[in-house]
Amino acid sequence: MSETTSDVEAEVLIPLAEKPGRGFWTAALALSVVFLGGILAWSWQIKSGLRVTGLGVPEFWGIYIINFVFFIGISHAGTLISAILRITRAPWRRSFTRIAEMITVTSLPFAATCVIVDLGRPDRLFNVLLYPHLTSPILWDILCISTYMVMSCLYFYIALVPDMALCRDRLSRHGLGMTPIYRWLALGWKGTVKEKRLHHSLMTVLSVVLLALVISVHTNVGFIFGMTNKPGWHSAAIGPYFVIGAALQGLGALSAIVVAVRYFFHLEHWITEDHFNALRKFFLALACFWMYYTCVEYLTTFYGRHVPEMAIFWAKLTGPFRLSFWAMLVLCFCVPFALLITRRGPLVLKLLFAGLSANVGMWLERYSIIVPPGASPYLSWGTPPYSPSWVEWTITAGWFAGFILLFMLFTRIFPLLTVWEMKAPACHVCGTVFEEIAAEEKEG
Amino acid sequence: MEIKDQNRRDFLKWFGAAVGGVWAFTSRAFAARGEDEQVQARGKHRWGMVIDLDRCTGCQACVVACSVENNQMLGGPEEAALGRVIRWLKILPRTEAEGSHIRQSLVPMPCQQCEDPPCTRVCPTSATFMNPEGIVGQVYDRCIGCRYCVNACPYTCKFFNWGEPQWPKETQTPFNPDVSVRYKGVVEKCLFCHQRLQRAKDKAREEGRKIEEGDYVTACQAACPAQAIVFGDLNDPESEVSRLALSHRSFKMLEELGTKPKVIYLREG
Numbered sequence: 001m002s003e004t005t006s007d008v009e010a011e012v013l014i015p016l017a018e019k020p021g022r023g024f025w026t027a028a029l030a031l032s033v034v035f036l037g038g039i040l041a042w043s044w045q046i047k048s049g050l051r052v053t054g055l056g057v058p059e060f061w062g063i064y065i066i067n068f069v070f071f072i073g074i075s076h077a078g079t080l081i082s083a084i085l086r087i088t089r090a091p092w093r094r095s096f097t098r099i100a101e102m103i104t105v106t107s108l109p110f111a112a113t114c115v116i117v118d119l120g121r122p123d124r125l126f127n128v129l130l131y132p133h134l135t136s137p138i139l140w141d142i143l144c145i146s147t148y149m150v151m152s153c154l155y156f157y158i159a160l161v162p163d164m165a166l167c168r169d170r171l172s173r174h175g176l177g178m179t180p181i182y183r184w185l186a187l188g189w190k191g192t193v194k195e196k197r198l199h200h201s202l203m204t205v206l207s208v209v210l211l212a213l214v215i216s217v218h219t220n221v222g223f224i225f226g227m228t229n230k231p232g233w234h235s236a237a238i239g240p241y242f243v244i245g246a247a248l249q250g251l252g253a254l255s256a257i258v259v260a261v262r263y264f265f266h267l268e269h270w271i272t273e274d275h276f277n278a279l280r281k282f283f284l285a286l287a288c289f290w291m292y293y294t295c296v297e298y299l300t301t302f303y304g305r306h307v308p309e310m311a312i313f314w315a316k317l318t319g320p321f322r323l324s325f326w327a328m329l330v331l332c333f334c335v336p337f338a339l340l341i342t343r344r345g346p347l348v349l350k351l352l353f354a355g356l357s358a359n360v361g362m363w364l365e366r367y368s369i370i371v372p373p374g375a376s377p378y379l380s381w382g383t384p385p386y387s388p389s390w391v392e393w394t395i396t397a398g399w400f401a402g403f404i405l406l407f408m409l410f411t412r413i414f415p416l417l418t419v420w421e422m423k424a425p426a427c428h429v430c431g432t433v434f435e436e437i438a439a440e441e442k443e444g
Numbered sequence: 445m446e447i448k449d450q451n452r453r454d455f456l457k458w459f460g461a462a463v464g465g466v467w468a469f470t471s472r473a474f475a476a477r478g479e480d481e482q483v484q485a486r487g488k489h490r491w492g493m494v495i496d497l498d499r500c501t502g503c504q505a506c507v508v509a510c511s512v513e514n515n516q517m518l519g520g521p522e523e524a525a526l527g528r529v530i531r532w533l534k535i536l537p538r539t540e541a542e543g544s545h546i547r548q549s550l551v552p553m554p555c556q557q558c559e560d561p562p563c564t565r566v567c568p569t570s571a572t573f574m575n576p577e578g579i580v581g582q583v584y585d586r587c588i589g590c591r592y593c594v595n596a597c598p599y600t601c602k603f604f605n606w607g608e609p610q611w612p613k614e615t616q617t618p619f620n621p622d623v624s625v626r627y628k629g630v631v632e633k634c635l636f637c638h639q640r641l642q643r644a645k646d647k648a649r650e651e652g653r654k655i656e657e658g659d660y661v662t663a664c665q666a667a668c669p670a671q672a673i674v675f676g677d678l679n680d681p682e683s684e685v686s687r688l689a690l691s692h693r694s695f696k697m698l699e700e701l702g703t704k705p706k707v708i709y710l711r712e713g
Contacts (some may be wrong), residue, residue, distance in 0.1 A: 048607060048608075050604075050607070050628075050629070053606075056526035056527040061605065119629075120592070120628070120629030121589040125588060127569045131571075132569075136569075137569055138566070139568045227566065228592075229598060303559075383527075432622050
């Protein structure tokens with residue numbers, strides 16, 4: 001057992017100990033350039049106002065809001081996997097938890113800033129807290145997301161403390177200058193029974209809290225649309241539909257990123273086909289669940305025959321938005337379903353494609369939810385079609401590049417696997433922690 | 445034991461501070477709302493408008509009068525192509541078809557001044573609100589430009605300043621000094637020429653009387669050559685606007701949404 005333990009430690013610490021290669025720096029440079037481009041485009045937008053976007057009457061919200069919902073969706077990868085699976089003690093989660101939490105922490109800042117980019121007066125953001133209006137879903141959203149951001153950072157950090165101690169002890173020789181930071185982050189962790197007990201109960205409490213937060217955050221994001229009386233938005237199903245969509249997208253993002261990380265850092269030994277198979281089943285279930293919600297939503301609209309709703313319904317199915325609508329159905333459901341229904345074939349590759357497909361599909365899903373209802377309000381004032389401007393695309397590209405860049409930097413600073421969890425000998429981590437503690441107590 | 449006591453005290457201190465913070469925040473949010481409702485109950489006047497579609501010729505004099513009175517941006521062809529020109533009062537072309545009969549009509553549309561406005565409900569900062577006399581207002585200096593109210597308005601009668609509004613030099617001198625000029629990034633809307641109400645109130649006070657019918661006239665009403673627009677107090681049963689509102693020809697735009705507009709239309713006869 002001790003052999004495997006030291007193996008994990010050694011292998012996991014390689015990316016942290018080694019100096020990154022040329023590929024890493026090239027990628028980082030390219031991503032930084034794109035991200036800076038996004039920042040410059042945003043500065044240009046702040047200077048000239050939102051007229052540099054493709055928005056107008058009646059399309060008031062565009063791809064900034066789509067990106068906001070999208071990044072929030074990605075962030076659900078972390079909490080979903082680690083909180084739900086930690087609570088249910090699913091043994092296969094252990095290879096994924098750290099990467100998942102990393103995705104949450106790195107994507108949330110970009111989600112939050114997407115909304116600020118969309119504001120006409122970003123300088124007045126704090127008016128929301130100075131003059132709060134309780135009936136506004138935007139206020140609920142800001143409270144939810146900021147709580148979620150703080151809690152998921154805390155969750156990420158607390159799960160990191162024992163591994164930071166490991167880095168402090170094992171990486172002191174490498175001299176990359178990170179040791180003082182690791183020492184500071186490790187909070188003097190020694191791995192005593194008392195510490196482990198405290199750590200375990202903290203993780204349990206945080207998992208439960210985060211599970212509630214995950215549901216509230218995405219329901220509230222859905223409420224922003226659902227609480228208006230706009231046809232195509234006003235729907236009771238939109239809250240849970242958003243939660244399921246985010247879960248599907250989050251799992252897709254996680255699958256794709258785990259495959260990439262496993263390939264780049266040679267973690268094949270620790271993230272095995274069995275782990276991916278468990279991920280496959282979960283993914284498949286979520287894709288089916290998403291399809292179920294989509295059918296419920298569109299069938300109800302169709303049978304309601306409410307005139308303004310039907311205008312949007314046909315605009316999506318056969319009208320100007322048909323391309324994005326059918327692409328969404330194919331990418332969110334058909335492709336993942338066909339790829340993941342059996343285990344046969346190259347499982348890892350299949351998960352990579354299914355994950356990417358679900359993410360592109362979910363971006364289009366938000367497009368189909370936000371843009372077509374905007375184009376057909378109750379009263380028709382003549383509708384110039386919305387096409388995002390170069391500023392919007394540059395900021396979008398910049399934000400995606402920023403997210404990938406931040407994630408890349410994290411992979412070089414923090415261990416990619418949750419070593420303390422992997423070290424636990426049996427499947428049921430919660431059980432084993434206590435067995436271990438009990439054994440140690442007996443000895444003591 | 446000492447350590448425990450210390451912990452408990454610390455915990456209570458922090459817990460107290462947290463509860464206090466949450467209380468301060470929510471009470472502030474509730475107070476703003478409660479005040480709104482109290483003031484609403486006190487209001488004596490309920491300003492409303494009747495637009496007789498049978499009289500309207502579609503000449504758009506009201507549109508021009510409204511934009512001049514309220515210092516609205518002039519706008520160019522590029523802005524018009526993207527629907528970014530701001531006109532608080534617009535003419536909505538409507539097509540009604542019944543079998544082979546097709547009828548075109550033109551409907552002048554200011555803010556419908558809903559009694560239950562969907563826009564004020566969703567505003568995160570109370571920048572849009574209903575005043576004691578039922579006029580839906582907009583505080584430009586508080587608006588964060590999220591455009592949630594614009595999306596929530598079923599009549600598309602709220603407007604966003606996509607850029608810094610531009611005027612040719614010639615039109616800048618005669619700005620109406622009673623109306624503030626808006627700037628980029630905020631939402632604006634028809635306020636029933638609220639500045640004229642202020643003036644009418646001041647005048648009535650000077651003359652030591654109550655505000656009477658005809659004291660407060662909106663710019664669109666004053667400009668309408670066909671006298672299709674009637675404006676007044678819906679709370680006064682004697683006013684022309686209340687009498688016309690009871691006409692068998694009267695209807696409200698998208699009444700089924702429950703927004704209770706205070707702009708009432710009279711159907712073409």
